[in-house]
Amino acid sequence: KDYESSKKFYNQAIGLAPQAVEALLGICYPLEAQKKTDELETVYKKILSLDKANSKVNYALGNIYYYRKDFIQAEKYFDLVQTMYPFDYYSTLMSAWTKYFLNKKNDAQRLFNIVLIISPTDQSAKEGLNLLK
Template identity: 40%
Template sequence: MGTLGKTIVIGIFTFFGTSYIFAQQNFTELHDAFRKSYTLEGNGDFQLAINELKTVYQEDTYEINLRLGWLNYMAGSFNESIAFYQKSMELMPYADEPKFGYIFPLTALGRWDEVIAVYNQILENSPHNTKAMYYLGTIYYNRLQYDKAITYFKQIVDLYPFDYDGLLIYAWTKLKLGNKKEAKDLFQKVLLNKPKDASATDGLALASS
């Protein structure tokens, strides 16, 4: 092999070898920062956990932005949390995970119309996401908009006919809408799932009166 060929081979080896070492060093630093952040979070030191991750912050790294969204939410820094979750959603636009996280600070700030919009985005992407259905329906239930709430609860029960949470809220919504017979049947199903459930017992008594 000529001198030029040897130089090229050595250059390639050096480039990839250096990249590999930097990658390993980068992962080690990231891993250490994440590990420390979990320990600090467990101790309730949310700001210190945030500071730890910021030492390795990379704007284009989904995992760091997602984690900082959560930690800022836990620290009560809701606007900062929103910013990090928004960045996470930009990096992974089809993922449901950052959208569910984004809902936490929005809820804390009482921005309910935006929360509803995010749940609808999740359901557009994942039509059978019962978690989104349940919480979206619950928002309408708490607003006394039972006619809207029931559509989501019905979908949950259609998908999971013996699910405790879905059956219970569906039963109460039926009762609120004045459908006592259907509510009674649903409360009885809940009691087959959890025989001593207080909420279902109370609901059954009201539906039977």
């Protein structure tokens, strides 16, 4: 896996078309594989400056902040995805846990229940609801 060559070619594409979301999304693949979250965060924010409603990028940024335990920032990005796709399984589940950790119990409960509508056997949502009892 030659991530450096991959990044080189994507950087060339970005140089040729700096406003192209496609090239910016492309460089995210090797950065994700290398777990370079600081660089990913920068690229994702650049993409959002061009395409603020990009659900993939909003979700990905939400995940970065969630795993950094920056739940306030994570909530901002997951909420944007939830507005566009209120029944998306992954963003609903991550949003539910984010609300849980922000002590927004009613919101967390509502979202965990939506996850169970989408996936009735989801163990993570069931665990979240049990913790809210």
